[in-house]
Amino acid sequence: MKIRGRALSALPLVLTLAAACSDGGGGDMTGADGMGGGGAGGGAATSFEVILENVTPARDYRVAGVFDTPVGESMPGPLFPEKSFEFRVGALPGDRLSFTTMFGQSNDLFYAPDGAGIALYDEEGTPVSGDVTDQVLLWDAGSEANEEPGAGPNQAPRQDGPDTGAEDPDNTVRLVQDGYTYPAVEEVLQVTVTPEPGNEFTIRITNMSEVGTLMPEGGEPAAVPLSPGLFVVHTMEDPLFTVGQPYPDNGLEAQAEDGNPTMLHAGVMPRAGLTSPVAPGVAVVHGAAAPLFRSGEADRGKGLEMLAEDGNPAALAASLEAEIGGERGISSVQVYNTPVGASMPGPLLPGAKLSFTVTARPGERLSFASMLGQSNDLFFGPSEEGIALFDASGEPVSGDVSDEVSIWDAGTEANQWPGVGPDQAPRQAGPQTGADDPMDNVRSVDDGYLYPPSSQMLKVTITPAR
Incomplete structure (x- = not known):
């Protein structure tokens, strides 16, 4: 729960989140030219529909x-x-x-x-x-x-x-x-x-x-x-x-x-095992690696901690928006927070889907992060390089990319038994209440507890516009 950036007011928990961004949907934050000056450059832009589905089965x-x-x-x-x-x-x-x-x-x-x-x-x-x-x-x-x-x-x-x-x-x-x-x-x-x-x-x-x-x-x-x-x-x-x-x-x-x-x-x-909601998150289209984190390094204090601990993507989205066109090659940032068929922002419960659209040019990749709700500071996301949106020949990628997504530990709060820990979002008294993680670095989760494979909890599908 160590906060490295500026202190923010108390934020709502993942399971009671009423709104994570003002537009109530997948608000797109881009530079003035629509690519923010940070895109890969060559080739025509392609729109992609990204679908996140919570496929966690019922557990006895x-x-x-x-x-x-x-x-x-x-x-x-x-x-x-x-x-x-x-x-x-x-x-x-x-x-x-x-x-x-x-x-x-x-x-x-x-x-x-x-x-x-x-x-x-x-x-x-x-x-x-x-x-x-x-x-x-x-x-x-x-x-x-x-x-x-x-x-x-x-x-x-x-x-x-x-x-x-x-x-x-x-x-x-x-x-x-x-x-x-x-x-x-x-x-x-x-x-x-x-x-x-x-x-x-x-x-x-x-x-x-x-x-x-x-x-x-x-x-x-x-x-x-x-x-x-x-x-x-x-x-x-x-x-x-x-x-x-x-x-x-x-x-x-x-x-x-x-x-x-x-x-x-x-x-x-x-x-047997963990059943969990998936929290609202942040999606980033980028040309350079590691827009959200770098494995083995401490959290940057730009809002990933609040996303991973409390399911609130607002601070991370604002920080990334400020970096559009910068050295990380970020061309667009958006918050996704409203499941398909829902009228209000909220978590992605088992069986539910969430859809948003990104636009990219050849060479650009997709990164995103969403809290694993029944945890202290775990989140779903691809590796620091992100998911390639185009193949080597410049053709748009299409299909199930769930195998490129993992469960990550933000390294900001000590982990407790998944689904029962008193300092986890559904049960904690308020944000930022858990003990600090002594390892203090972002990494693939490896804490001695048992988690289902990411692909058995979150299905991610990418479809280019036709």
């Missing part, structure tokens, strides 16, 4: 992932007594946690919360903290007939290979009730939730069993290993299975029978 899960490496270990593997799995999630009030991990001494039993999941905030919106083991239950997946726990020849520690036991005559997911004796949940595992800064939580699953937790009649005293597992953060009911229904064909069988969450994870990942 805010977060999804696998826990597979015990704390202190370097390789994935099962969880033995006194060891723990640990993972971190981001969540907002109303979000709940669900997970699965196999009861290792069984045919197809697994631990998980019920269909509601574990609430990560209480009814007042206060983060949950402490032991939540009492919300975890032992389930029968209904995919393989049960044998005595700790003694069955078709159970993971003793079977010749995966998926080798007889089918369960009852193929429904249910609480385990097969006539055998099982230890209480808290004798096998403990689950704790620890709130962290930035609306994040650390989840810890500890194996509490010991040799003798199981005392099978047909075998030796044994502990209960726990398998790697899957976790999701969600608001939906029954995110992974439905009690009383046949076990779903989503990988739950491999998780419950063999302790393998890979298939379950592959199934949930396309339905």
Whole structure:
């Protein structure tokens, strides 16, 4: 949030932006000759329609992932007594946690919360903290007939290979009730939730069993290993299975029978992750490179910070307009801010499109920047060179150029978990409220959080006028 240029008055946030420029549309700011004296020069001018489309799909899960490496270990593997799995999630009030991990001494039993999941905030919106083991239950997946726990020849520690036991005559997911004796949940595992800064939580699953937790009649005293597992953060009911229904064909069988969450994870990942609006932005036609930023260098203090942190393109547009005809070869600048079919400026929500027109001559390129709304200071844009509007022979470019667009980090504010950070535009108290980014340079986003590829969030199409 470091401000390098002159101080400006408080600006509206991306999700409440009423107007980013006075014309309410794609206001074009050019030099007196229409090219500002900074164009590439040769060839006739061509008009291009640029369409930005928010193609972010609906998501069932805010977060999804696998826990597979015990704390202190370097390789994935099962969880033995006194060891723990640990993972971190981001969540907002109303979000709940669900997970699965196999009861290792069984045919197809697994631990998980019920269909509601574990609430990560209480009814007042206060983060949950402490032991939540009492919300975890032992389930029968209904995919393989049960044998005595700790003694069955078709159970993971003793079977010749995966998926080798007889089918369960009852193929429904249910609480385990097969006539055998099982230890209480808290004798096998403990689950704790620890709130962290930035609306994040650390989840810890500890194996509490010991040799003798199981005392099978047909075998030796044994502990209960726990398998790697899957976790999701969600608001939906029954995110992974439905009690009383046949076990779903989503990988739950491999998780419950063999302790393998890979298939379950592959199934949930396309339905998990960030959904975000795209903010109004600035488009620039230019002949020289780097009109908006240069990768690896600090923000220039010309308004990119306000665009990237608060979704307001006004200051950047004004700064760029002052550079028309200058050394960066800028020939036109415009703000785009009104989605197709909308009557007022506002963010580009999933499924919506935004269209604007630029005019360029051979040799000129297009750059633009729009905030990724659910972030601290991330924005969509091409590389510093921009997108070529003409090919090597001087013919106008046409088609989908989404692969030339990336998610950039403005380097002005420290990043938080995407979609939940309290200093991100939809949730912050006001503009410029986050902590400074210690790296202090513009770069491709690489902060340890997971983001969909830019092309799976923003589609960019360029069509020359005919």
